[in-house]
Amino acid sequence: VRYAYYPGCSLHAGAKEYDISWRAICEVLGIELVEMENWSCCGTVHATNPMRFTVNCT
Amino acid sequence: MMGSERRRLAAMGESETLVDLDLEFREEIRSRVEGLDPGYCFQCGVCSGSCPTMARMTYGPRKIMHMIHLGMAERVLQSQDIWYCVSCFSCAARCPQGIEIGDVMSCLRNMAVARGMAVDKEATFSRIFVKVLQEHGRMYEPEVLLRYYASVRDVDAMVKIAPLGVRMFLKSKIGLLPQRISNAGELGEIAARIDRGEAE
Numbered sequence: 001v002r003y004a005y006y007p008g009c010s011l012h013a014g015a016k017e018y019d020i021s022w023r024a025i026c027e028v029l030g031i032e033l034v035e036m037e038n039w040s041c042c043g044t045v046h047a048t049n050p051m052r053f054t055v056n057c058t
Numbered sequence: 059m060m061g062s063e064r065r066r067l068a069a070m071g072e073s074e075t076l077v078d079l080d081l082e083f084r085e086e087i088r089s090r091v092e093g094l095d096p097g098y099c100f101q102c103g104v105c106s107g108s109c110p111t112m113a114r115m116t117y118g119p120r121k122i123m124h125m126i127h128l129g130m131a132e133r134v135l136q137s138q139d140i141w142y143c144v145s146c147f148s149c150a151a152r153c154p155q156g157i158e159i160g161d162v163m164s165c166l167r168n169m170a171v172a173r174g175m176a177v178d179k180e181a182t183f184s185r186i187f188v189k190v191l192q193e194h195g196r197m198y199e200p201e202v203l204l205r206y207y208a209s210v211r212d213v214d215a216m217v218k219i220a221p222l223g224v225r226m227f228l229k230s231k232i233g234l235l236p237q238r239i240s241n242a243g244e245l246g247e248i249a250a251r252i253d254r255g256e257a258e
Contacts, residue, residue: 009197014231038239040195045145046184 005033009041079129087126090165093158099123105149105159115139119149119159126162135170141180143167179210192246195239200232 003026011019026033088095099120106118117125117139125134134140140163149159167184170176186205190198200223207216226232 009237012237013197013199013233014226016231038195038241040239040242040245041191041197043188043191045143046187046191 001030002032002034005035006039007035078132080131081129083129083131083134084126086169087162087165090169091158091161093161094156096123096126096157096159096162098155099127099153099157100155102154104152104154108148108152109143110146110148111142111144114142119143119163122166123157123159123162132175134166135173135175136177138178138180140166140170141176141178141184182206182209190236193242194236195242195245196237198233198236201236 007019011022023033084097088097101120101124103120105123106112106120109115109119112118116137119139122134122137122139143160143163145160145164147160150157150161153159167176167181170181183202183206186209187197187202190202190205203216203219203223207213223232
Protein backbone atom coordinates (compact mmCIF):
# COMPACT_ATOMS: atom_id res chain seq x y z
CA VAL A 1 0.00 0.00 0.00
CA ARG A 2 1.27 3.48 -0.82
CA TYR A 3 0.23 6.57 1.06
CA ALA A 4 1.06 10.22 0.49
CA TYR A 5 2.72 11.53 3.62
CA TYR A 6 2.61 15.07 4.98
CA PRO A 7 4.94 15.26 7.99
CA GLY A 8 4.64 18.99 8.75
CA CYS A 9 7.45 21.13 10.09
CA SER A 10 7.48 19.60 13.56
CA LEU A 11 8.09 16.06 12.32
CA HIS A 12 11.13 17.34 10.48
CA ALA A 13 12.38 19.22 13.54
CA GLY A 14 11.29 19.41 17.18
CA ALA A 15 9.17 16.24 17.08
CA LYS A 16 11.25 14.15 14.71
CA GLU A 17 10.96 11.14 17.02
CA TYR A 18 7.33 10.81 15.88
CA ASP A 19 8.49 10.76 12.27
CA ILE A 20 11.03 8.04 13.07
CA SER A 21 8.43 5.92 14.95
CA TRP A 22 5.78 6.37 12.29
CA ARG A 23 8.11 5.38 9.46
CA ALA A 24 9.21 2.31 11.46
CA ILE A 25 5.60 1.28 12.13
CA CYS A 26 4.62 1.71 8.50
CA GLU A 27 7.54 -0.39 7.37
CA VAL A 28 6.39 -3.25 9.63
CA LEU A 29 2.81 -2.88 8.39
CA GLY A 30 3.94 -2.89 4.78
CA ILE A 31 2.84 0.67 4.15
CA GLU A 32 4.97 2.71 1.81
CA LEU A 33 5.02 6.40 2.71
CA VAL A 34 5.56 8.83 -0.12
CA GLU A 35 6.37 12.26 1.24
CA MET A 36 4.61 14.99 -0.69
CA GLU A 37 6.98 17.08 -2.76
CA ASN A 38 7.55 20.67 -1.80
CA TRP A 39 4.94 20.70 0.96
CA SER A 40 4.47 23.88 2.97
CA CYS A 41 3.89 24.53 6.66
CA CYS A 42 0.31 24.03 7.88
CA GLY A 43 0.57 27.34 9.71
CA THR A 44 -0.65 25.86 12.99
CA VAL A 45 -2.46 28.29 15.29
CA HIS A 46 -0.80 31.33 13.85
CA ALA A 47 -1.99 31.08 10.29
CA THR A 48 -4.93 28.72 10.11
CA ASN A 49 -8.19 30.25 11.02
CA PRO A 50 -11.55 29.01 9.85
CA MET A 51 -12.49 32.43 8.63
CA ARG A 52 -9.42 34.46 7.84
CA PHE A 53 -5.70 34.36 8.27
CA THR A 54 -4.44 35.77 11.54
CA VAL A 55 -1.47 36.23 9.31
CA ASN A 56 -2.16 39.67 8.16
CA CYS A 57 -1.67 41.16 11.55
CA THR A 58 0.26 44.15 10.33
CA MET B 59 -27.23 47.23 33.29
CA MET B 60 -29.25 44.91 35.44
CA GLY B 61 -28.29 44.63 39.06
CA SER B 62 -27.60 40.94 38.62
CA GLU B 63 -25.11 41.66 35.81
CA ARG B 64 -23.38 44.20 37.98
CA ARG B 65 -23.11 41.62 40.73
CA ARG B 66 -21.70 39.10 38.29
CA LEU B 67 -19.05 41.62 37.20
CA ALA B 68 -18.21 42.32 40.81
CA ALA B 69 -17.91 38.58 41.38
CA MET B 70 -15.35 38.44 38.56
CA GLY B 71 -13.34 41.11 40.31
CA GLU B 72 -13.99 43.61 37.55
CA SER B 73 -15.20 47.15 37.87
CA GLU B 74 -16.53 47.84 34.38
CA THR B 75 -19.04 50.62 34.08
CA LEU B 76 -21.88 50.66 31.60
CA VAL B 77 -19.85 52.93 29.31
CA ASP B 78 -17.19 50.29 28.78
CA LEU B 79 -19.63 47.64 27.62
CA ASP B 80 -20.14 47.05 23.92
CA LEU B 81 -23.32 45.11 23.32
CA GLU B 82 -22.65 44.94 19.56
CA PHE B 83 -19.62 42.83 20.38
CA ARG B 84 -21.44 39.55 20.94
CA GLU B 85 -23.59 40.17 17.87
CA GLU B 86 -20.50 40.56 15.72
CA ILE B 87 -19.02 37.32 17.06
CA ARG B 88 -22.35 35.55 16.54
CA SER B 89 -22.39 36.65 12.90
CA ARG B 90 -18.78 35.62 12.27
CA VAL B 91 -18.64 32.22 13.96
CA GLU B 92 -20.45 29.27 12.47
CA GLY B 93 -22.41 26.92 14.68
CA LEU B 94 -24.34 27.59 17.83
CA ASP B 95 -24.76 31.11 19.18
CA PRO B 96 -22.12 31.58 21.93
CA GLY B 97 -24.94 33.07 24.00
CA TYR B 98 -26.05 29.49 24.71
CA CYS B 99 -23.02 29.08 27.01
CA PHE B 100 -24.31 28.23 30.49
CA GLN B 101 -20.93 28.64 32.18
CA CYS B 102 -20.29 25.03 33.14
CA GLY B 103 -16.53 25.60 32.82
CA VAL B 104 -15.63 22.36 31.06
CA CYS B 105 -13.78 24.48 28.48
CA SER B 106 -11.47 26.05 31.05
CA GLY B 107 -11.05 22.67 32.74
CA SER B 108 -9.98 21.15 29.42
CA CYS B 109 -7.74 23.98 28.26
CA PRO B 110 -4.04 22.99 28.14
CA THR B 111 -2.89 26.62 28.40
CA MET B 112 -5.32 27.61 31.15
CA ALA B 113 -2.45 28.02 33.63
CA ARG B 114 -1.01 30.83 31.51
CA MET B 115 -4.30 32.59 30.90
CA THR B 116 -5.73 35.45 32.89
CA TYR B 117 -9.38 34.49 32.42
CA GLY B 118 -9.61 31.24 30.46
CA PRO B 119 -12.29 30.33 27.93
CA ARG B 120 -15.21 30.18 30.38
CA LYS B 121 -14.71 33.74 31.57
CA ILE B 122 -13.94 34.91 28.04
CA MET B 123 -17.32 33.51 26.93
CA HIS B 124 -19.00 35.28 29.83
CA MET B 125 -17.20 38.55 29.06
CA ILE B 126 -18.32 38.30 25.42
CA HIS B 127 -21.86 37.89 26.64
CA LEU B 128 -21.53 40.96 28.85
CA GLY B 129 -19.96 43.02 26.05
CA MET B 130 -16.54 43.53 27.61
CA ALA B 131 -14.98 43.93 24.17
CA GLU B 132 -11.91 45.91 25.06
CA ARG B 133 -10.82 43.65 27.86
CA VAL B 134 -11.37 40.49 25.82
CA LEU B 135 -9.62 41.78 22.70
CA GLN B 136 -6.63 43.10 24.62
CA SER B 137 -6.32 39.93 26.64
CA GLN B 138 -3.32 37.65 26.22
CA ASP B 139 -5.66 34.66 26.56
CA ILE B 140 -6.82 34.76 22.95
CA TRP B 141 -3.17 34.43 21.90
CA TYR B 142 -2.46 31.62 24.34
CA CYS B 143 -5.16 29.48 22.72
CA VAL B 144 -3.33 26.75 20.80
CA SER B 145 -6.38 25.71 18.76
CA CYS B 146 -6.47 22.20 20.20
CA PHE B 147 -10.29 22.40 20.23
CA SER B 148 -10.64 20.37 23.45
CA CYS B 149 -13.03 23.07 24.66
CA ALA B 150 -15.29 22.72 21.63
CA ALA B 151 -15.09 18.92 21.66
CA ARG B 152 -16.24 18.79 25.27
CA CYS B 153 -18.68 21.71 25.32
CA PRO B 154 -22.06 20.25 26.31
CA GLN B 155 -23.74 23.00 24.29
CA GLY B 156 -21.58 22.32 21.23
CA ILE B 157 -20.34 25.88 20.93
CA GLU B 158 -17.31 26.29 18.65
CA ILE B 159 -15.18 27.94 21.34
CA GLY B 160 -11.94 27.44 19.40
CA ASP B 161 -13.44 29.28 16.44
CA VAL B 162 -14.61 32.03 18.77
CA MET B 163 -11.00 32.39 19.92
CA SER B 164 -9.66 32.77 16.38
CA CYS B 165 -12.49 35.17 15.60
CA LEU B 166 -11.36 37.23 18.61
CA ARG B 167 -7.75 37.21 17.36
CA ASN B 168 -8.86 38.49 14.00
CA MET B 169 -11.06 41.15 15.56
CA ALA B 170 -8.20 42.24 17.84
CA VAL B 171 -5.96 42.64 14.80
CA ALA B 172 -8.62 44.44 12.78
CA ARG B 173 -9.28 46.90 15.61
CA GLY B 174 -5.58 47.52 16.28
CA MET B 175 -5.97 45.98 19.72
CA ALA B 176 -3.56 43.08 19.30
CA VAL B 177 -1.17 44.57 21.81
CA ASP B 178 -0.03 41.44 23.55
CA LYS B 179 3.46 40.16 22.82
CA GLU B 180 1.89 36.86 21.80
CA ALA B 181 0.40 38.74 18.85
CA THR B 182 3.90 39.87 17.91
CA PHE B 183 5.02 36.25 18.08
CA SER B 184 2.25 35.17 15.69
CA ARG B 185 3.10 37.96 13.28
CA ILE B 186 6.77 36.98 13.15
CA PHE B 187 5.90 33.28 12.92
CA VAL B 188 3.85 33.95 9.81
CA LYS B 189 6.48 36.25 8.29
CA VAL B 190 9.11 33.53 8.58
CA LEU B 191 6.64 31.06 7.13
CA GLN B 192 5.95 33.24 4.14
CA GLU B 193 9.65 33.62 3.47
CA HIS B 194 10.64 29.96 3.69
CA GLY B 195 7.40 28.04 3.29
CA ARG B 196 8.33 26.02 6.34
CA MET B 197 8.95 26.80 9.97
CA TYR B 198 12.41 27.63 11.25
CA GLU B 199 12.16 28.12 15.00
CA PRO B 200 15.59 29.68 15.70
CA GLU B 201 14.82 32.50 13.28
CA VAL B 202 11.36 33.08 14.74
CA LEU B 203 12.77 33.26 18.26
CA LEU B 204 15.67 35.54 17.35
CA ARG B 205 13.39 37.94 15.48
CA TYR B 206 10.78 37.77 18.23
CA TYR B 207 13.16 38.50 21.11
CA ALA B 208 14.80 41.25 19.05
CA SER B 209 11.44 42.89 18.39
CA VAL B 210 10.29 42.74 22.02
CA ARG B 211 13.83 43.66 23.14
CA ASP B 212 14.02 40.86 25.66
CA VAL B 213 17.64 39.72 25.68
CA ASP B 214 17.26 38.04 29.08
CA ALA B 215 14.56 35.70 27.82
CA MET B 216 16.62 34.89 24.74
CA VAL B 217 19.65 34.00 26.86
CA LYS B 218 17.45 31.92 29.13
CA ILE B 219 16.04 29.83 26.28
CA ALA B 220 19.38 29.42 24.47
CA PRO B 221 20.43 26.22 26.31
CA LEU B 222 17.22 24.57 25.09
CA GLY B 223 18.19 25.48 21.53
CA VAL B 224 21.62 23.96 22.03
CA ARG B 225 20.14 20.73 23.40
CA MET B 226 17.73 20.52 20.47
CA PHE B 227 20.56 21.19 18.03
CA LEU B 228 22.61 18.38 19.58
CA LYS B 229 19.67 16.04 19.03
CA SER B 230 19.45 17.38 15.46
CA LYS B 231 15.98 18.76 16.15
CA ILE B 232 17.09 22.13 14.82
CA GLY B 233 18.86 22.48 11.49
CA LEU B 234 21.70 24.89 10.80
CA LEU B 235 19.70 26.42 7.98
CA PRO B 236 15.96 26.69 7.34
CA GLN B 237 14.27 24.24 5.01
CA ARG B 238 12.88 26.12 2.06
CA ILE B 239 10.28 25.21 -0.49
CA SER B 240 10.70 26.29 -4.08
CA ASN B 241 7.64 28.52 -4.32
CA ALA B 242 7.33 30.10 -0.88
CA GLY B 243 6.36 33.42 -2.47
CA GLU B 244 3.02 31.94 -3.48
CA LEU B 245 2.04 31.59 0.19
CA GLY B 246 2.30 35.34 0.63
CA GLU B 247 0.17 35.82 -2.48
CA ILE B 248 -2.49 33.41 -1.19
CA ALA B 249 -2.56 35.25 2.15
CA ALA B 250 -2.85 38.59 0.36
CA ARG B 251 -5.78 37.31 -1.68
CA ILE B 252 -7.55 36.10 1.45
CA ASP B 253 -6.88 39.45 3.07
CA ARG B 254 -8.46 41.21 0.08
CA GLY B 255 -11.50 39.01 0.61
CA GLU B 256 -11.15 37.20 -2.69
CA ALA B 257 -11.23 33.73 -1.23
CA GLU B 258 -12.93 33.60 2.14
